[in-house]
Amino acid sequence: MSGRIVHIAFNTFREAVRDRVLYNLIAFALLLSGAAIFVGQISIEIERLVVVNLGLTAVSLFGVVIAIFIGIGLVSKEIEKRTLYTVLSRPVRRWEFIVGKFFGLAGTLVVNTFFMAIGVFGALLYVAHKFSGPDSLIFVALYFIVLQFLIICSLALLFSSFSSPLLSAVFAFSLFVIGSFADDLRGFATLTSGITRWIATGAAYLVPNFSALNIVSAVAHQQPIAGQLVLQNTLYALFYTAMALSGAVLIFERRNLK
Amino acid sequence: MNARLRTTIVAATCLIVSLNASIILLRNIDRIRPGEIAEDELYINSPKMVKRASLGFDGLMACIYWTRAVQYFGHRHYQREYSYNELAPLLEITTALDPQLMPAYHFGASFLAPAPPNGAGQPDRAIRLMEYGIQQNPDNWRLYYDLGFVYYTELRDFKKAGEVFARGSRVPNAHPFLKVLAADMAEHAQDFSTARLLWSAAYESSQDTNIRQNAVEHLRAIQVEEDVTNLQNAVSRFVERNGRIPTSLWEVASAEHLRGVPVDPDGIPYELSIDGQVLVANPDNFPFITKGTPPGYKPGMPTFHTKR
Numbered sequence: 001m002s003g004r005i006v007h008i009a010f011n012t013f014r015e016a017v018r019d020r021v022l023y024n025l026i027a028f029a030l031l032l033s034g035a036a037i038f039v040g041q042i043s044i045e046i047e048r049l050v051v052v053n054l055g056l057t058a059v060s061l062f063g064v065v066i067a068i069f070i071g072i073g074l075v076s077k078e079i080e081k082r083t084l085y086t087v088l089s090r091p092v093r094r095w096e097f098i099v100g101k102f103f104g105l106a107g108t109l110v111v112n113t114f115f116m117a118i119g120v121f122g123a124l125l126y127v128a129h130k131f132s133g134p135d136s137l138i139f140v141a142l143y144f145i146v147l148q149f150l151i152i153c154s155l156a157l158l159f160s161s162f163s164s165p166l167l168s169a170v171f172a173f174s175l176f177v178i179g180s181f182a183d184d185l186r187g188f189a190t191l192t193s194g195i196t197r198w199i200a201t202g203a204a205y206l207v208p209n210f211s212a213l214n215i216v217s218a219v220a221h222q223q224p225i226a227g228q229l230v231l232q233n234t235l236y237a238l239f240y241t242a243m244a245l246s247g248a249v250l251i252f253e254r255r256n257l258k
Numbered sequence: 259m260n261a262r263l264r265t266t267i268v269a270a271t272c273l274i275v276s277l278n279a280s281i282i283l284l285r286n287i288d289r290i291r292p293g294e295i296a297e298d299e300l301y302i303n304s305p306k307m308v309k310r311a312s313l314g315f316d317g318l319m320a321c322i323y324w325t326r327a328v329q330y331f332g333h334r335h336y337q338r339e340y341s342y343n344e345l346a347p348l349l350e351i352t353t354a355l356d357p358q359l360m361p362a363y364h365f366g367a368s369f370l371a372p373a374p375p376n377g378a379g380q381p382d383r384a385i386r387l388m389e390y391g392i393q394q395n396p397d398n399w400r401l402y403y404d405l406g407f408v409y410y411t412e413l414r415d416f417k418k419a420g421e422v423f424a425r426g427s428r429v430p431n432a433h434p435f436l437k438v439l440a441a442d443m444a445e446h447a448q449d450f451s452t453a454r455l456l457w458s459a460a461y462e463s464s465q466d467t468n469i470r471q472n473a474v475e476h477l478r479a480i481q482v483e484e485d486v487t488n489l490q491n492a493v494s495r496f497v498e499r500n501g502r503i504p505t506s507l508w509e510v511a512s513a514e515h516l517r518g519v520p521v522d523p524d525g526i527p528y529e530l531s532i533d534g535q536v537l538v539a540n541p542d543n544f545p546f547i548t549k550g551t552p553p554g555y556k557p558g559m560p561t562f563h564t565k566r
Contacts, residue, residue, distance in 0.1 A: 039321075039325065042325055042328070042329060043321070043324060043325040043328050043329075044324075044328050044365055044466075044468065045360075045361035045365075045466065046324060046325070046359070046361060049317070049359070050318075050321045052317075053315075053317040053318040053320075053321050054318055054321070057315045057317070057318040060315070061315075177313065180313040180314045184310070210314060214314040214315075216314075216315065216317050216318075217316060217317035217320075217356060217358075220317050221356075221358045223358075
């Protein structure tokens with residue numbers, strides 16, 4: 001069982017690499033090195049802040065875009081090319097296919113993030129000339145970004161399991177935007193009453209809370225991150241991902257592929 | 259030459275020619291409508307709106323807005339403009355996006371508070387910015403120092419300046435000179451020695467080259483203003499004693515038993531106008547002086563010195 005998931009995951013990763021997904025690393029490197037060199041010339045006293053903010057924001061945005069645009073095609077492309085039938089005609093369960101695809105995409109994003117992290121630390125070394133203790137907090141921010149990717153991958157797969165690629169992209173991106181406003185949505189819920197309050201509160205808890213996973217500003221200012229936050233965010237991301245993947249499996253199991 | 263190679267060459271040539279033509283045309287269009295590009299316009303001026311639109315990437319947006327503020331101020335300052343309408347909103351958006359972005363407060367106050375063309379001439383907005391900064395970072399003593407500085411240098415409100423320095427001196431790890439400044443504001447606020455102490459503190463407490471250069475210029479200006487004040491008093495005494503305006507500062511120096519005509523911080527002797535006003539030989543070398551300049555003098559671009 002696990003061997004089959006690993007095979008599907010590895011093939012998904014290989015397919016993403018063949019699709020030249022990792023080419024975004026070139027754009028990322030140019031962006032960071034350009035920022036590291038030029039910002040010092042056109043602004044005042046924010047070279048380090050820009051490298052950390054821009055680096056982590058770019059890692060996050062590049063990853064979100066990759067997660068959405070690859071995730072939405074993972075199932076539909078296999079159906080369109082009819083390769084799904086070849087896979088499912090073998091002793092592979094549908095849920096294994098979904099979970100394998102998820103791990104393949106997540107693995108692609110982790111490798112991508114790893115190379116980008118090298119870029120961020122390289123640029124930081126260029127502007128600051130040395131690393132300091134609080135710079136290790138960047139690892140925590142990167143870890144939270146990877147947790148975001150897991151959630152988005154699972155959501156993209158969920159939408160991909162029942163919708164067209166275009167609509168899946170719209171749904172996934174909309175959820176990313178709404179998830180960034182999750183705290184505001186909760187604030188709005190407290191201002192309302194009655195049924196509206198119930199609906200708003202329900203929506204606020206149903207959408208993924210990306211603002212809780214965003215600690216870029218705090219890390220840029222070298223503020224400490226509580227161990228409890230790391231633990232709770234990890235559990236939150238894992239449960240949310242499991243929820244979305246379960247939804248994807250439930251839908252895909254019942255989907256008529258004829 | 260095969261057909262494929264020919265197509266490649268033609269397409270590549272076409273691409274290069276079109277690219278160059280579009281650049282040349284765009285430059286021509288810019289010349290036809292000058293000023294359109296550097297429009298003094300801020301399309302979204304609500305800090306809350308910008309924060310929401312940043313989708314959680316507010317740290318990066320703050321860096322972008324801070325860079326915009328620096329560029330906006332730098333461009334207008336270089337052009338010797340007198341209006342800086344968008345500076346305060348840019349700084350308010352920057353600090354709303356990232357309330358811990360200290361350069362936006364330190365430099366923002368010194369961009370906003372001084373009278374044009376050295377600044378925006380908006381000390382009230384500078385005070386609001388600094389009070390917001392203190393509210394967000396109550397343990398940062400430098401913010402109290404910068405706020406007191408605005409009250410002292412721009413509003414000449416020594417009571418308020420003293421209060422702010424005293425507030426700052428109570429912050430944990432505050433620099434000891436805040437206590438000295440708070441005491442000086444009460445008794446010797448208008449003395450040159452107090453101004454010198456303030457700018458010396460600014461010089462000593464910062465590692466930033468721009469802040470230190472600015473402090474050096476102000477210290478040089480204080481020296482000139484003190485010299486001009488003393489010399490002008492000497493000229494008045496000469497007029498009282500002799501009933502006429504002295505013909506030169508040599509005459510004043512010998513009447514006052516000085517060793518020679520005093521010199522400015524660049525080593526150039528001060529001059530005397532025919533109506534008895536003490537003047538600096540090269541006022542452009544002292545961008546922040548308010549005394550010793552000829553009537554109708556308009557300051558040029560400041561030239562910064564690195565040594566005190």
